[in-house]
Amino acid sequence: MDLKSKVYVTLGLTSPIFLYFGGRLSILVVLWTSVILFGKEIFGKDNEATGEPHKCKCSGKNANGETHEHNHEKEDCCGGKGTGVNGKPCCGKGGKSTTTSQLPTFKKELLKSQDEQKAKIKCCGGKGHDVKKHGEVCCGGKGHAEEKKIEPLEEKKSKTKCCGGKGHDVEKHGKVCCGGKGHGNEKEEVVPIPEPVTEKQETKCCGGKGHDVKKNGKVCCGGKGHRNEKKTDPIEEKNTNNWDSLTVDFTEAFKSTTGKTTKKSVKVFTKKGMTEVKATQSEESSDGLIKSAFTVSNVELLDSDIYVFYSSLQGSSSKAGSIVQEKLKEISGLQKQPILLNLDEIDDLDEYFVNVPSEKAIYVLVVPSYDVDCPLDYFIQTLEENFNDHRLDKFPLRKLVGYTVLGLGDSESWPDKFCYQATKVDYWISHLGGRRIFPVGKVCMKYDGNDKVIEWATLLGDLLKDNEPILYEYDETVDNSDDDYDDDNGDSDGSNGNDDGSEKDIDLEDVGGKDDNRINENYLEIKQMIAKDSPTYKNLTKQGYKIVGSHSGVKICRWTKNELRGKGSCYKKSLFNIASSRCMELTPSLACSSKCVFCWRHGTNPVSKNWRWETDEPEFILENALAAHYSMIKQMRGVPGVIAERFINAFKVAHCALSLVGEPILYPYITKFIELLHEREITSFLVCNAQHPESLRTIGKVTQLYVSIDASTKEELKKVDRPLYKDFWERMMECLDILRTVQSHQRTVFRLTLVKGFNMGEISSYADLVQRGQPCFIEVKGATFSGSSKDNVNSLTMQNIPYIEECKAFVERFVGELQRRGLDYEISAEHAHSNCVLIAHRKFKINNKWHTHIDFEKFFKLLAKGEPFTYMDYLKETPEWALYGNGGFAPGNVRVHRNEKKKKNDNGDNRVNPEDLPALPVM
Numbered sequence: 001m002d003l004k005s006k007v008y009v010t011l012g013l014t015s016p017i018f019l020y021f022g023g024r025l026s027i028l029v030v031l032w033t034s035v036i037l038f039g040k041e042i043f044g045k046d047n048e049a050t051g052e053p054h055k056c057k058c059s060g061k062n063a064n065g066e067t068h069e070h071n072h073e074k075e076d077c078c079g080g081k082g083t084g085v086n087g088k089p090c091c092g093k094g095g096k097s098t099t100t101s102q103l104p105t106f107k108k109e110l111l112k113s114q115d116e117q118k119a120k121i122k123c124c125g126g127k128g129h130d131v132k133k134h135g136e137v138c139c140g141g142k143g144h145a146e147e148k149k150i151e152p153l154e155e156k157k158s159k160t161k162c163c164g165g166k167g168h169d170v171e172k173h174g175k176v177c178c179g180g181k182g183h184g185n186e187k188e189e190v191v192p193i194p195e196p197v198t199e200k201q202e203t204k205c206c207g208g209k210g211h212d213v214k215k216n217g218k219v220c221c222g223g224k225g226h227r228n229e230k231k232t233d234p235i236e237e238k239n240t241n242n243w244d245s246l247t248v249d250f251t252e253a254f255k256s257t258t259g260k261t262t263k264k265s266v267k268v269f270t271k272k273g274m275t276e277v278k279a280t281q282s283e284e285s286s287d288g289l290i291k292s293a294f295t296v297s298n299v300e301l302l303d304s305d306i307y308v309f310y311s312s313l314q315g316s317s318s319k320a321g322s323i324v325q326e327k328l329k330e331i332s333g334l335q336k337q338p339i340l341l342n343l344d345e346i347d348d349l350d351e352y353f354v355n356v357p358s359e360k361a362i363y364v365l366v367v368p369s370y371d372v373d374c375p376l377d378y379f380i381q382t383l384e385e386n387f388n389d390h391r392l393d394k395f396p397l398r399k400l401v402g403y404t405v406l407g408l409g410d411s412e413s414w415p416d417k418f419c420y421q422a423t424k425v426d427y428w429i430s431h432l433g434g435r436r437i438f439p440v441g442k443v444c445m446k447y448d449g450n451d452k453v454i455e456w457a458t459l460l461g462d463l464l465k466d467n468e469p470i471l472y473e474y475d476e477t478v479d480n481s482d483d484d485y486d487d488d489n490g491d492s493d494g495s496n497g498n499d500d501g502s503e504k505d506i507d508l509e510d511v512g513g514k515d516d517n518r519i520n521e522n523y524l525e526i527k528q529m530i531a532k533d534s535p536t537y538k539n540l541t542k543q544g545y546k547i548v549g550s551h552s553g554v555k556i557c558r559w560t561k562n563e564l565r566g567k568g569s570c571y572k573k574s575l576f577n578i579a580s581s582r583c584m585e586l587t588p589s590l591a592c593s594s595k596c597v598f599c600w601r602h603g604t605n606p607v608s609k610n611w612r613w614e615t616d617e618p619e620f621i622l623e624n625a626l627a628a629h630y631s632m633i634k635q636m637r638g639v640p641g642v643i644a645e646r647f648i649n650a651f652k653v654a655h656c657a658l659s660l661v662g663e664p665i666l667y668p669y670i671t672k673f674i675e676l677l678h679e680r681e682i683t684s685f686l687v688c689n690a691q692h693p694e695s696l697r698t699i700g701k702v703t704q705l706y707v708s709i710d711a712s713t714k715e716e717l718k719k720v721d722r723p724l725y726k727d728f729w730e731r732m733m734e735c736l737d738i739l740r741t742v743q744s745h746q747r748t749v750f751r752l753t754l755v756k757g758f759n760m761g762e763i764s765s766y767a768d769l770v771q772r773g774q775p776c777f778i779e780v781k782g783a784t785f786s787g788s789s790k791d792n793v794n795s796l797t798m799q800n801i802p803y804i805e806e807c808k809a810f811v812e813r814f815v816g817e818l819q820r821r822g823l824d825y826e827i828s829a830e831h832a833h834s835n836c837v838l839i840a841h842r843k844f845k846i847n848n849k850w851h852t853h854i855d856f857e858k859f860f861k862l863l864a865k866g867e868p869f870t871y872m873d874y875l876k877e878t879p880e881w882a883l884y885g886n887g888g889f890a891p892g893n894v895r896v897h898r899n900e901k902k903k904k905n906d907n908g909d910n911r912v913n914p915e916d917l918p919a920l921p922v923m
């Protein structure tokens with residue numbers, strides 16, 4: 001009602017009195033009536049009393065330079081500085097107001113009974129309280145109007161039926177799975193961690209063919225579609241306040257030590273001397289300094305299982321990890337010895353980063369940073385994927401007592417990227433529910449790095465013994481005004497560092513830390529898989545690899561050199577008719593999605609489940625690979641014994657073995673690459689690790705298509721291949737189905753690499769796999785010793801290398817089992833020198849003669865015709881010398897007999913000496 005109407009109503013009601021009495025008395029009566037009728041509106045009682053929104057008129061200016069009014073139901077309050085529209089002062093409550101309709105369900109309920117609740121609940125002032133008794137999550141001292149309402153247990157149970165721990169669709173169910181413990185424990189699910197911002201949905205999926213990442217700005221999803229695309233990277237987030245809000249409210253997880261009034265000290269690390277500064281604050285003070293305290297007693301921390309993880313490319317983080325471990329061992333009263341673990345060698349990261357190995361685990365992560373690809377990239381990628389995996393508990397690392405990160409880097413050479421990967425690790429661990437119990441250390445390793453590592457580890461050890469509360473959040477406005485704070489912390493303004501009051505206040509800048517805000521967006525650029533200045537590049541080139549572009553490699557194998565010198569060919573000569581001197585070994589992806597125990601690389605080349613690097617064109621790779629191969633051939637010109645004719649022919653590469661190291665099928669343009677090979681009349685021998693069914697399904701014609709079958713059971717496969725995919729077994733099964741169906745026109749080969757003690761047991765399960773995949777051939781080869789590494793817990797010893805007799809015995813039993821099942825396979829050829837035997841389907845035995853060799857000319861003629869054809873259309877008879885029992889040594893070569901001393905290895909047995917074997921892996 002406007003003012004005019006109010007006047008009319010008042011005058012209307014009071015006019016009889018006015019007419020009857022007249023004079024002053026009547027005026028008083030009019031005034032009295034209007035007060036009774038409109039007093040509330042006129043004098044502006046607040047919304048709590050009237051139920052109407054309170055309006056403030058701000059004295060300050062808004063962004064447009066105007067004075068403004070605002071409505072507490074719709075707008076943010078001016079924080080008490082303004083004046084109400086009716087001349088009353090602002091309510092001064094400040095903070096963001098929300099309309100009733102915007103509130104989540106539990107907030108609505110809270111609003112209704114707010115007064116009732118206020119009457120019942122006395123605020124503990126942010127000290128935390130026993131949630132079970134109290135029935136409320138602690139408001140952190142903000143007063144109970146802000147509290148989250150926990151539904152009573154019975155009410156919850158009736159709403160949510162427990163799935164019994166089998167896991168459930170969280171989106172539908174609206175609940176984190178309780179793991180079968182019943183829904184009484186569900187309160188954890190409401191921990192308010194903000195979802196990271198998802199990328200825009202505009203991207204059109206390339207269907208897994210890969211795309212120009214620079215233009216597209218996206219890592220290829222591998223054809224899975226963009227629904228599950230990675231969430232915004234931490235560094236990408238512009239709003240650094242999100243960083244603070246990541247952290248979990250500790251009050252639910254850790255109980256208050258005592259109910260007594262005690263003095264609490266807040267530890268603050270200065271930027272200069274890393275000396276400890278204490279600020280005392282009474283637990284009972286109501287100023288809210290301590291918002292959420294991590295009140296674990298020293299007894300609990302000293303009783304923890306400490307795991308020190310490290311990732312290292314050049315060794316310094318490995319050393320720093322040992323230093324940290326040793327320093328922590330020195331903590332007096334520590335119940336259990338800290339355990340040191342290499343992140344890059346952990347078979348299943350989920351055992352530590354989805355599940356945790358102990359209920360009292362503390363993680364210390366020592367990590368380097370590389371602006372080029374490094375093993376840590378995979379770890380970070382895994383953390384991020386776990387965070388985005390809706391099937392997993394959203395905050396699995398809440399189960400940890402706590403964690404901290406120590407970053408190693410080089411602030412001089414990489415000032416803008418200094419220790420950026422430590423920041424990423426910290427970010428994702430905290431996103432996954434981890435509670436930081438010590439600040440992220442950042443150490444420049446350029447000068448005296450290890451001293452700083454010792455310093456950090458010593459302080460960490462000291463503070464693990466200390467039973468002071470560990471704050472996760474505190475009110476920095478109180479901090480600034482508190483005289484008890486020691487201003488000797490080196491800040492001229494007397495504050496604790498950043499004005500934004502973020503956690504960087506306790507950053508260890510003195511050990512090389514740099515403001516995380518300054519990390520720029522360059523970190524989002526897609527890396528090169530093998531950058532020229534990377535340690536991996538040096539490592540590979542030292543071993544004779546020529547790196548082509550940034551992710552492909554070529555190498556000439558020992559057999560190519562041998563055949564040039566007339567000293568024998570590789571086993572593919574006897575089994576399939578390949579001329580080693582005209583064979584180029586190449587991989588378009590030096591990265592792999594497995595970490596096989598028999599692989600030479602021992603964790604040095606990149607690993608990834610999918611393609612995440614800069615991508616070279618197939619034409620570029622082929623041109624440069626051939627050039628690199630020919631340059632290595634050229635180097636052979638002075639070597640004694642090189643046969644001129646073979647040397648000349650070696651410049652006309654006829655075969656390409658797509659294997660070497662890494663997983664060729666990871667390369668998004670593999671089909672195009674193979675087509676280019678065929679255009680130049682170069683045959684293709686593609687070996688894949690049965691982990692990428694989506695690429696295998698779409699692959700075009702290949703001269704021979706291999707699938708590595710490194711074990712016959714799920715458990716053994718996990719042990720031997722250490723695959724990155726969780727569904728590795730299902731992936732392998734899918735690949736076998738693809739061989740039997742979509743790719744049944746291809747000349748398919750199962751490759752079995754036998755490793756004693758790992759995969760030579762289950763003959764019958766191997767037969768199951770053959771039944772499923774129905775390959776043309778099964779190539780069985782004893783593993784080759786590739787040296788061991790101290791970092792590789794699973795690297796092989798000579799004891800894992802089978803004798804040729806053991807391989808043959810395995811093959812004979814295997815074929816017996818296949819035949820018993822009515823599967824028509826038989827042993828056909830061998831190459832004894834390589835410990836290799838070929839089992840072939842009997843359809844290749846035409847007129848009682850084996851036809852395991854390939855007619856290459858015919859293959860290209862068929863391709864040129866452009867009509868569909870199968871493996872049966874380009875067969876060639878297997879020569880006598882290659883048949884099983886004849887050894888498989890190709891004529892035209894001179895067998896070199898080594899002297900007895902060389903023949904026997906250190907143990908005196910006659911297994912093939914690693915030095916006598918061709919370079920690994922041999923196609």
Ligand SMILES: Cc1cc2nc3c(=O)[nH]c(=O)nc-3n(C[C@H](O)[C@H](O)[C@H](O)COP(=O)(O)O)c2cc1C
Pocket residue numbers: 311312313314315316317318368369370371372408409410411414417418419420445533534535
């Ligand atoms: C190719 C290369 C790239 C690097 N990139 C960074 C970087 O981006 N940020 C950083 O802080 N340090 C960088 N470093 C320094 C390393 O992180 C530092 O030397 C660290 O101690 C290496 O640890 P590691 O020996 O355990 O592999 C780089 C070093 C190399 C060789």
Ligand code: SF4
Pocket residue numbers: 592593594595596598599600660661662663689708921
């Ligand atoms: S052996 Fe092959 S598949 Fe296995 S890890 Fe090495 S490169 Fe990858």
